[in-house]
Amino acid sequence: MDTPTAPSLLWAPLLLAPTDAYGIDVLEDAVVAIADGRIAGVRTGVRSAPRGATRLDGCALLPGLVNAHAHVELAPWSGIIDGLALPEWLGRLVEVRAAASAGGVDITSGAAEAGAMECIAGGITTVLDASYSDAVPAALHAAGVRGRSYREVFAASLGPGVRSIDEAEAAPRTLPPGIDDGLSPHAPYTAGPDDYTRVATGGGRWMTHLAESPAELGFLADGSGPLSRSFGGGERPRWPAGSAPVTMLEGLLDERALLVHGVHLDVDQVEALAATGAGLVLCPRSNARLGCGLPPWRLLREAGVPLALGTDSPASAGPLDMFAEMRLLLHGVRALEQDAAAISAGEALWLATRGGALAGGYPDRGLLAEGAAADLCAIRLDAGAPAVESLVLAAHPHQVQLVLVAGEHAWDARVARSLERLAHARARSARLARELQRLASGASRAGNRGPNPLQTGAGRV
Numbered sequence: 001m002d003t004p005t006a007p008s009l010l011w012a013p014l015l016l017a018p019t020d021a022y023g024i025d026v027l028e029d030a031v032v033a034i035a036d037g038r039i040a041g042v043r044t045g046v047r048s049a050p051r052g053a054t055r056l057d058g059c060a061l062l063p064g065l066v067n068a069h070a071h072v073e074l075a076p077w078s079g080i081i082d083g084l085a086l087p088e089w090l091g092r093l094v095e096v097r098a099a100a101s102a103g104g105v106d107i108t109s110g111a112a113e114a115g116a117m118e119c120i121a122g123g124i125t126t127v128l129d130a131s132y133s134d135a136v137p138a139a140l141h142a143a144g145v146r147g148r149s150y151r152e153v154f155a156a157s158l159g160p161g162v163r164s165i166d167e168a169e170a171a172p173r174t175l176p177p178g179i180d181d182g183l184s185p186h187a188p189y190t191a192g193p194d195d196y197t198r199v200a201t202g203g204g205r206w207m208t209h210l211a212e213s214p215a216e217l218g219f220l221a222d223g224s225g226p227l228s229r230s231f232g233g234g235e236r237p238r239w240p241a242g243s244a245p246v247t248m249l250e251g252l253l254d255e256r257a258l259l260v261h262g263v264h265l266d267v268d269q270v271e272a273l274a275a276t277g278a279g280l281v282l283c284p285r286s287n288a289r290l291g292c293g294l295p296p297w298r299l300l301r302e303a304g305v306p307l308a309l310g311t312d313s314p315a316s317a318g319p320l321d322m323f324a325e326m327r328l329l330l331h332g333v334r335a336l337e338q339d340a341a342a343i344s345a346g347e348a349l350w351l352a353t354r355g356g357a358l359a360g361g362y363p364d365r366g367l368l369a370e371g372a373a374a375d376l377c378a379i380r381l382d383a384g385a386p387a388v389e390s391l392v393l394a395a396h397p398h399q400v401q402l403v404l405v406a407g408e409h410a411w412d413a414r415v416a417r418s419l420e421r422l423a424h425a426r427a428r429s430a431r432l433a434r435e436l437q438r439l440a441s442g443a444s445r446a447g448n449r450g451p452n453p454l455q456t457g458a459g460r461v
């Protein structure tokens, strides 16, 4: 079996079907019919697989996972920089990228390919990616992943080499099928009020990091703290004194906006956010590793903010692994709330499927229902344990057996070609990781004495 045709009929002993209210229906002995890239019908209680159906013995079938915030091109960076708070971590990341650029080392195209392959092999069928290079859309498409590529843009004050909105608009992209366009003002400490206004009033979907760290709050409140210092020689954007993360964007937020992190939102800011319709992507592994805290889950959930889940960057969170992300969200929220019932496994899985699809503007994804996109993931689970809990508390990407995107085979663990492509991408990623480690050692010795690292293509954040 090497080039399977797309199945028109699947049979699985378990179906995990997200509802529209943070729930997961667990259904047994299910047949899913597929036609023209969509789910043509779902029947349950079918004890034996119909003739011609693809059997998924030992597996649960669920919608493909939605990684609602990632930086796929940073796939080889897991573990390269550690033990630094966000401002210093970001500075080191920029230094290493600048060193790569100065040395003529391409750290993007192979990395994007590796990241995209990790996504599809881990059951992720939709990615909302923020990137600075143009390697990501093609890499996602080649791996079979769909989604949106948000180009990161920065305040022009940071330096003439930084990609500003003007530069992005002057260089429109031709994107491959299945990849939509978006813009991402990086964060309030690298993009200013005018940048946010231009992006938000441009009519397209956009994404931004917001309320991630205590340093960001200090910067917004009175311009103080480590994020107020010049960044590689450029000037930080300026916000009115007393700015708060959500209310400072008043009039700009609606369902086209996707905020990322929201760790440091108080009850007033959460309520202000809920009134806008904008979505919020939680990235708890990155928040935990950088010592930023954890998002106020209970406040956000009760206020009705549209929530999703994302891995963020491998440089700050580790592998592009949505199972690990669900698990840390569950563990972190329960620890923070000192309440073992503060969040359920089903809520975490809902965020990683239906929540991401809705927040990202893909209402026909993240569902197992007639008419929905046939973006599906089959994962082998331990027999006997409750399925949702087994998946969220214990599963790993290597348990993913089959992934369909728009009804087409995108990944099949039984197929040699799938495994060979992943092995090739991982080998390339490992070579890049060794190179990054070498550069990181050199950049550490050199310090940050060079020209503005943002003034090089590889130096952008």
Ligand SMILES: [Zn+2]
Pocket (backbone or CB within 6 Å): 069, 070, 071, 130, 209, 260, 312, 313
């Ligand atoms: Zn990010």
